[in-house]
Amino acid sequence: MDAYKFIKDSIIQGKFEPGARLAEETLAKTLSLSRTPIREAIKQLEAEGLVIPLKRGVGVRNFTREDIRQIYDLRTILESYAAGQAAIHRTAEDLERMQDANNRYEKVIQTYVESDIDRIGEITEVNQEFHEAIVAAARNDHLYFHISKVVVVPLVFRSFYWYNQFQILQSLEVHKTILEAITNQEPERARIAMHEHIYQGRDHVLTNFEKITSPS
Amino acid sequence: MDAYKFIKDSIIQGKFEPGARLAEETLAKTLSLSRTPIREAIKQLEAEGLVIPLKRGVGVRNFTREDIRQIYDLRTILESYAAGQAAIHRTAEDLERMQDANNRYEKVIQTYVESDIDRIGEITEVNQEFHEAIVAAARNDHLYFHISKVVVVPLVFRSFYWYNQFQILQSLEVHKTILEAITNQEPERARIAMHEHIYQGRDHVLTNFEKITSPS
DNA sequence: CTCATCCTGATTGTATACAATAGAAAAATA
DNA sequence: TATTTTTCTATTGTATACAATCAGGATGAG
Numbered sequence A, B: 001m002d003a004y005k006f007i008k009d010s011i012i013q014g015k016f017e018p019g020a021r022l023a024e025e026t027l028a029k030t031l032s033l034s035r036t037p038i039r040e041a042i043k044q045l046e047a048e049g050l051v052i053p054l055k056r057g058v059g060v061r062n063f064t065r066e067d068i069r070q071i072y073d074l075r076t077i078l079e080s081y082a083a084g085q086a087a088i089h090r091t092a093e094d095l096e097r098m099q100d101a102n103n104r105y106e107k108v109i110q111t112y113v114e115s116d117i118d119r120i121g122e123i124t125e126v127n128q129e130f131h132e133a134i135v136a137a138a139r140n141d142h143l144y145f146h147i148s149k150v151v152v153v154p155l156v157f158r159s160f161y162w163y164n165q166f167q168i169l170q171s172l173e174v175h176k177t178i179l180e181a182i183t184n185q186e187p188e189r190a191r192i193a194m195h196e197h198i199y200q201g202r203d204h205v206l207t208n209f210e211k212i213t214s215p216s
Numbered sequence C: 001c002t003c004a005t006c007c008t009g010a011t012t013g014t015a016t017a018c019a020a021t022a023g024a025a026a027a028a029t030a
Numbered sequence D: 001t002a003t004t005t006t007t008c009t010a011t012t013g014t015a016t017a018c019a020a021t022c023a024g025g026a027t028g029a030g
Helices: A001-012 A022-030 A037-047 A065-089 A091-116 A120-135 A142-156 A165-183 A189-207 A211-212 B005-013 B024-030 B035-048 B066-088 B092-115 B120-137 B141-155 B165-182 B187-207 B207-212
Strands: A051-053 A059-060 B051-053 B059-060
Touching: A001 A022, A001 A037, A001 A142, A022 A037, A037 A051, A037 B035, A051 A189, A059 B165, A059 B187, A065 A120, A065 A142, A065 A165, A065 A189, A065 B066, A065 B141, A091 A120, A091 A165, A120 A142, A120 A165, A120 B141, A142 B120, A189 A211, B005 B024, B005 B035, B024 B092, B035 B051, B035 B059, B066 B120, B066 B141, B066 B165, B066 B187, B092 B120, B092 B165, B120 B141, B120 B165, B165 B187, B187 B207
Parallel strands: none
Antiparallel strands: A051 A059, B051 B059
16 A cells, blocks of 8 residues: 555544654554655645644644634635536536435435444545535536645544434435536536535534544 | 755746656756655645656646636635635734735836836736735635645746736736725625636636747 | 667666754753 | 753654666667
């Protein structure tokens, strides 16, 4: 496995303490590599802002409540624009991809609601696929590039754990609205729906921030 | 001088042919460094999208007309949002910084119009300072981070060379309007003015794209 | 003359070696 | 005991060494 992906995933999955220094030698041994490729991977993560330089070496960035607020504001702007553009530019394949993602989203949510067993990992994943399909349909590679960097950060907090069933069912409804607007080529409606959708996510993460960040 | 800044500046100043491969050994010798720090700098530039991986090594990214269109669309969204937020959050120091930048902008444009000698380098620089002051006043570090990556790309084309005096004087007027709106805390007016301002820049670069990219 | 194949050299990718120093532990002073 | 100074060690930052492979030219066949 390549070093970049491994370290990035480790950070997202919270395998380091907040602010913990990344020990190069340790990572090198874990991945059976020398320090050279490890350092290069770290430099990339640094350029993305997931990791910050210390006096020597780097540590995983400790995102504050204010960071999360800013990131969600930014994501709201970018992704609602993307939804509007997607409603203009979407092709048949785009729609198929969105529908497929959303069908799987509905399915996993149903089994979750019926059985109440833990499906949060899957829900998070399929949700991401839906959002990504929309951004891809906006036909702007640079927009896609920047959104994918912005979206990564809140994953650290795995906020879906704190949604209740009602909220999750509600987000499914919103997804359907967005999909409908994009299908019918209604940019403004798609934009507004996405704007509210992500703003709801923002509110949720901010009201649960202490719960989310404090050790369970 | 550190390798990252040197290579980045070299790319922006067009010191490499479009698509040219970055020879590590050469850069290392130029900067009296070993290849290790050079490679790390390159990895950062790669993460920012200024440089793309080849089969072996990397080359400077060759931005197309479509890239420029996408980048300006993105910048329009981000920076008009920033202007709106700046109108809400600006402090006295923010306003001072913007005014200072814009005064210098006016001054250098005046001497340019009067004498018609080449001041394009300065004009570009002071223009950037004004825009940066606004983004900083929006009080969103992550927005700032992403905008600064987006803004860099078009600099490669040094499009200011192709503005005529009328256009430059017009952009000064728009700056004044934006500054006024931010001073008076009129977010919507600031947002719209900035939106149109950057969209004008977009049009300009796109209509002059062939002139700009073909070797003079 | 054109195209395919095979070599050769140059350049990258990775590993190791060495030098510099931050930070912790130990010692010393008040 | 608390606080400063000193020493030492672990880890980073940089340089070099070696291995892998791509690119371009030479050779040869059609």
